[in-house]
Amino acid sequence: MPQKVAPQALGQKAATLAAGLPPLLSDARHLADTVMLGDHGRRRAGQGDAFWQFRPAQPGDPAHRIDWRRSARSDQAYIRDREWQAAQTITLWVDPALSMRYGSDANGPSKSTRATVIALAAAMLFLRAGERVGFLGSARAPLCAEATLPDRLTDLLAAPEVPKDLRPRGRAIFLTDGLGDPNLLDAALSQAASRKVHGALLQILDPAEQDFPFAGRSLFQDMGAVLEMETQEAADLRAPYLKRLAARKDALAAMCRRRAWAYHCHDTSAPPSHALLWLYHALEARR
């Protein structure tokens, strides 16, 4: 249930949230450093830095592109082609829902912390690989260099509740706990597919949500204390809950499969590098 919040209060909240981001950035950098990747070219001439081939100059080629050293060896003028290194824009969306702030272990990460770390680490990896990285909901142009990443952290806070208006023909990564309305997510995915956006959906869940380790008379509340449910014996709810959770995961996997998106479920008690590697390869494979 979206709450109406005064813009000023929102700004304040964003500031407090953003204050936690720089440490996450360094976490993310450590994480990204564990994954070493090579530069990848497009295997054809174009915009880029690496040498691709010399070709005879043709009328219309600008004179400054003639490679004089090569041309001097023969009578013909040669042009030095560089390999086309096309950069794709990868759009990141971290679910801003309240439920993402949940962390059953006070010392462990919350889901949104984990999602942010993974998102930033992935952003660094892709930036190092020469891709451009954008944050969904941000008005600014996608990033090109890792060095500017620290300045763009606040873009993370501008994420919309539902991913929409993705750049066409780009790639996207959604990080969400998938506990919201699945129909909204489904609609977002189909909109993305219609814009020829492919990508990966990483569902991040807390161990408590995976296991439901509760017992006794309990009063369950959601993060905003909007929904409440009292039960006399929480242990009795475990089996039906787990069944529902499995069904939700299956539904998410199915809707991803339909749009040729990759789906993975990550537990915050597991190390984040697994999820990062999976994410990277999921996007690499579909290039």
Added chain:
Amino acid sequence: MGALASFGFLSPWILVALITLPVLWWLLRAVPPAPIRRVFPAMTLLLGLKEDRPEAQRSPWWLILLRLLAVAALIIGFAGPVLNPQERAAQKGPLVVFIDSFWPAAANWQARVDAVDQVLLEAQQQGRMAVVVRSHLSEIAPFSAAGLWREKLAAMQPAAWDAPYDTPAFMSLPKGEFLWLSDGIARDGRAEILNSRSNKGTVTILEPNSAIYGLPPAQMTNGEITLTVQRAHAGPAKTLLIQGMGRDPAGQLRPLVQADAIFAAGADQAEITLSLPPELRHRISWFELPDAKSAGGVTLVGEALTRRRVALIGAQKNETLALLSPDHFLRAALEPSAEIIEALQIDDVLRASPHVIILPDVPKLAEPDQRALAKWVANGGLLLRFAGPRLAAAQASRGGQGAQGGFAREDVLLPVRLRAGGRVVGGAMSWGSPQTLAPFAANSPFYGLDIPSDVTVARQVLAEPDPDLAARTLAELADGTPLVTRKLLGGGQVILVHVGANAEWSSLVLSGLFVEMLKRLMTSSAGGAGQATNGEVIVAEGGRSDRPPVWQLTRKLSADGRLVAQDPVRPIDNHALQQAVQTRASAAVPPGVYQDETRQAVVNALAMGDHLKSAQWPATIVPEWGQTDRLRDLSGPVLSLGLTLLLIDVVATLWITGNLARRKAAQTSGMIVALALVMPLILPSMGNAQEQPSAEVDVIAAAAEVTLAHVLTGDAALDALAQAGLQGLSDALFIRTSVEPALPVGVDLERDPLAVYPILYWPISSAQAQPSSAAYDRLSRYLAAGGLILFDTRDAGVGGDGPEARKLRALAGPLGLPPLDPVPEDHVVTRAFYLLDAFPGRHVGPVWAEAAPPGAEAQEGVPFRVLNDGVTPVMIGGNDWAGAWAVRPDGAPLLPVGRGRAGDRQREMALRFGINLVMHVLTGNYKSDQVHIPALLQRLGQ
């Protein structure tokens, strides 16, 4: 049933509340434990799920039982459960409790108090009136509620002395049940008091049958100390430890001698004899029975056993024959019992404050010496003079002059006027035979000494006949000529022995009589003419002097045998003390140590001839003790049981609801439980804990770095300004020099240690309270150790007699400052870091520092004098330096200084002065030493 019958309740009607327990049970059953609130984000998946057992969970039965038990324990506890109530036959009417409260009761006083408390508790239950009478207090309080007496009982203490009962007062005690807590010691008036109760009510006598030991004063005979330990009940054989307590050479109070007194079976006293070396004997302050401590088990030893200091004047080492020296025999006689001080100069001797000064054949003393000696004698000293050839010769010349003037004037330092030349009897050129001594008169201090028949006197100096010659004569020869004369002079006395101190004139010095006579004379310097029955030599002489001495009780013996300082000291009537010394301590003269200006006396609880005897009761009365079951108040344990159960309930409830796992709740509950457990331990020591000084940490921090400090004046604004000023100075030091001070601190002169601060800035506020003498003591130690105080009157030095200047004089007066001068222009503070010619603050005024030594001169070619070696202890001025240094937290100046650029310059100069001052404090006269730099450089160059 039998066990239950011995229970009772003080307020049984409170037990009615127990019927609420079933209601409580029902309520607790009906209300289930509160649900645990859990935050869970996957509510969308959870909504609508149903549990298998929809009925409400109930509290577990054991938790309800726990709570019921806790409440029941509280109710029972408040009802006042007691064990063994009303054992004694219910008595009506008032209760009179009579306690023997002299020192024999001190050994088990607590047991007595408990017994009386017991009786009063029962009386309180029965609502009876009571009165508690202590035997050492004659006034009898009116009846009041027994509960009130229970409160007073805790503060009651036994007396340290023993005395006969005040029979008339106690025989008129009001009617009522009479309970006598006897100490079991025979005492005058016991039977009379008992008889007076015959028709006033029942009489119960409680008497603990514990042994009571007493230690009468020690007796000294022939250097041996005899101690007699007594006990009230002659019982089986017993060995009891006796300790002689005193200060060891290190000044530590400890047992110096220990011995066992062995009681034979059936004997009521045991005697031991201690033969101690004089050095050890003189150190003993008192003997005590460590296993039976009471005022009677301690016997104080006065100055009788202490070593007397005797000064020998005119003792010359270069006599050809030791046996002819006038003081050889004196030395031999005195050495075993006295400490001998030898000196040639009277004033050297007087500085050692001897008890006795002996002048062996010293004819004439210089005028100042005479005056000093006379003054010393008047203050209670004993001057013992011996005649001899030189004295006789001197008198001859004097006598000649005196004959011309009619009478020879009396020498102040001689007891009698002497005739010129003396006389010779039984010599080769004279008639008659050597004279023997006449028996000593009864009022002579030598009375009772045996006179050996072979003691003869061949020569002597003769006294001029005088009206009071007979009164001044202490010993005389067989023909009536005086041998020893004495004159009282102020508080002291001058004694002349009319023969020499060597064997030339008389064989007296060769006899044992001489030693004994000397001993008597020595002890008489303590004021007494003989042994008092209390074993102490004392005041006897005091009554006869012109000015009666003022005796004060300085340390008193408590009933349980501890010597405690009497504060304030209590003046004692002279005659009462004299009587007490002769007999024993009493209410007017409690046992303890008494002092006047020069002398010391002790009064003991037991006199020399006292015998402890056990009390004899009529056959009809049987003293009882301890047979009855004790009434015990159980409400304390029961209440604490209830509270403990409630604490367990707190933990259990948290555990049931699962909140124990949540850290915050667990911490809170743990804290509650821990607090409840620890509180009883903490509460009594709370007062001490609050006095824990918090200064320790500051000192460690201040000692670790250079820390500037200012004195807290009590004026908050001024203190803040001083703090800001020192902050500004610290900042400047940090920026400009290698001194990197820590944050400045304000010190409280009364509390904080000063030694770690190199400099104290002391702004003078007329509002400041005068520091205590302890604070001044610390300040002067601080200055002596090289500290510097910068006094700032903040009045530009023009105050003259303004309030700050007056306050400064008041504050600095007790410091004992050296002479001050305006800071000379070659003072090292003018060049310790910057070169300065003035020391401005917010004002420009004169500044004062320690004056240069008078002889300081400038050397050739050096622009300044070699001045003080070290740091001036104070700088005094009125320039309000702190105001000029003060900065705001952002570094901007706090107060304006001067106007425009000139003001900035002045502020800069103020900072430079501060830097110079700190440098001066930290480096001392280092910059003065730089006069040698040219020479050093020259040497380096070569």
